[in-house]
Amino acid sequence: MERVRAGELAVLADLFERHSGRLHGFFLRLTGDRAAAEDLVQEVFVRMLKYRSTFRPGARFSPWMWTLARNASADLWRARPRELPELEEAPEPASLEAGPLAELERREELDRLAASLDRLPVERREILLLARFSGLAYERIGELLGISVGAVKVRVHRAMRELRTAYRAGESAA
Amino acid sequence: MNDERRTSGPGASCAEFETQIAAALAGEVSAAERRELDEHLARCPRCAREAADLAALWRGLERLPADQPSPFLAARFERMLRREIELDAQGSQRAGAAAGGRRFGAATLAAALAVGIGIGVLFRWFGAPSGEIEALRDEVGSLHQMVAVSLLAQASPSERLQGVAYGRQLAGQEPRVLEALFSALATDPNVNVRLAALEALAPATELPARRHRLVQAVAAQDSPLVQLTAIDLLLEGGGEAARRDLESLLADPDLDPTVASYLRDRLGRSA
Numbered sequence: 001m002e003r004v005r006a007g008e009l010a011v012l013a014d015l016f017e018r019h020s021g022r023l024h025g026f027f028l029r030l031t032g033d034r035a036a037a038e039d040l041v042q043e044v045f046v047r048m049l050k051y052r053s054t055f056r057p058g059a060r061f062s063p064w065m066w067t068l069a070r071n072a073s074a075d076l077w078r079a080r081p082r083e084l085p086e087l088e089e090a091p092e093p094a095s096l097e098a099g100p101l102a103e104l105e106r107r108e109e110l111d112r113l114a115a116s117l118d119r120l121p122v123e124r125r126e127i128l129l130l131a132r133f134s135g136l137a138y139e140r141i142g143e144l145l146g147i148s149v150g151a152v153k154v155r156v157h158r159a160m161r162e163l164r165t166a167y168r169a170g171e172s173a174a
Numbered sequence: 175m176n177d178e179r180r181t182s183g184p185g186a187s188c189a190e191f192e193t194q195i196a197a198a199l200a201g202e203v204s205a206a207e208r209r210e211l212d213e214h215l216a217r218c219p220r221c222a223r224e225a226a227d228l229a230a231l232w233r234g235l236e237r238l239p240a241d242q243p244s245p246f247l248a249a250r251f252e253r254m255l256r257r258e259i260e261l262d263a264q265g266s267q268r269a270g271a272a273a274g275g276r277r278f279g280a281a282t283l284a285a286a287l288a289v290g291i292g293i294g295v296l297f298r299w300f301g302a303p304s305g306e307i308e309a310l311r312d313e314v315g316s317l318h319q320m321v322a323v324s325l326l327a328q329a330s331p332s333e334r335l336q337g338v339a340y341g342r343q344l345a346g347q348e349p350r351v352l353e354a355l356f357s358a359l360a361t362d363p364n365v366n367v368r369l370a371a372l373e374a375l376a377p378a379t380e381l382p383a384r385r386h387r388l389v390q391a392v393a394a395q396d397s398p399l400v401q402l403t404a405i406d407l408l409l410e411g412g413g414e415a416a417r418r419d420l421e422s423l424l425a426d427p428d429l430d431p432t433v434a435s436y437l438r439d440r441l442g443r444s445a
Binding site for chain 2: 007008009010012013016020021024025028029034037038041042045046049109110113114117128131132133137138149153154156157160161163164167
């Protein structure tokens with residue numbers, strides 16, 4: 001990114017090749033909308049060019065990229081508030097007596113998990129996806145979200161429990 | 175709910191250990207915390223079940239099928255980047271001309287200035303004979319041609335992109351520039367340069383011989399992005415003749431399947 005900042009804009013193509021897939025996966029799971037996910041990936045790279053002067057020499061690229069990614073998705077939610085999943089209070093955790101989940105491997109199990117993820121409130125989904133897919137340490141995620149590492153741990157845990165609740169609800173409905 | 179609660183430690187409750195489970199799955203606990211958690215899970219079946227559930231979900235998330243972005247995302251990105259690079263190059267040229275600093279900008283300005291002075295002298299002394307002015311105009315044209323061709327031969331992709339930007343204005347009238355752009359389209363190692371050359375050559379779709387060369391260039395490309403963009407440009411500017419030329423590509427067994435599918439769609443052909 002330092003080379004892009006210094007004016008070698010063509011180097012951005014390498015960064016696109018390296019990071020667009022991961023960003024796309026993140027946005028696709030966050031929005032559940034392929035077109036919106038592609039728009040957001042494009043937006044992140046537009047912002048990289050626009051704000052390249054804000055990249056500090058010597059800084060790590062990944063946290064900076066995820067900051068742009070998060071801002072881009074936050075702007076999307078602001079622009080399309082009606083499409084926001086409802087931010088409801090977290091449901092009570094499912095009974096722990098239901099027994100441990102088996103390994104989720106079969107196609108229908110993974111489809112159910114994807115649908116369960118879609119049902120999480122967007123804030124929960126976002127922190128869970130950041131924790132699972134961004135490759136950022138919790139400390140960086142905390143900086144990104146403006147919260148402490150302890151708060152990241154608690155929120156990821158809550159998101160996981162809600163995911164389990166949603167998954168079990170889908171399991172019993174099937 | 176308070177997010178800042180204690181997450182483990184001596185005398186920690188089950189609720190506090192549960193919070194550590196997801197953190198442990200992400201590798202976000204210290205060795206000491208991990209040891210405490212493992213000891214707790216060994217003696218607490220409730221938390222052990224919780225850990226098994228969350229671990230299954232955590233691994234399941236990793237296995238979720240990851241749809242790949244469509245090729246159009248990369249094409250959009252390439253277009254955006256190319257536009258930005260061109261704008262940046264134009265800005266640099268303006269800045270270079272203002273400061274008299276850039277190599278080719280300065281050379282161009284100096285030469286144009288010399289030619290301009292020459293024209294003024296001719297006007298003053300000879301009453302601007304038309305043949306001389308034509309010759310001088312040719313000289314300026316040659317200078318632009320030289321700059322474009324020289325830039326297209328540079329090692330740096332950004333300089334070659336500048337060459338394409340110069341060449342774009344001359345592609346219709348200067349055979350050497352046209353050849354240099356076709357050569358860039360066929361052989362330049364940088365996809366951005368090839369895409370820029372392609373757009374500079376877009377007006378060429380009106381002439382059958384040049385259109386035919388563009389279609390041949392589509393077939394020879396190793397980049398589906400360049401191929402898709404070329405198909406768009408040919409269909410937008412080349413009319414029915416371009417459609418016929420492009421149809422011949424569908425018979426090429428080596429044509430990239432994504433490109434073939436896109437071309438069939440654009441031509442309204444079934445597979």
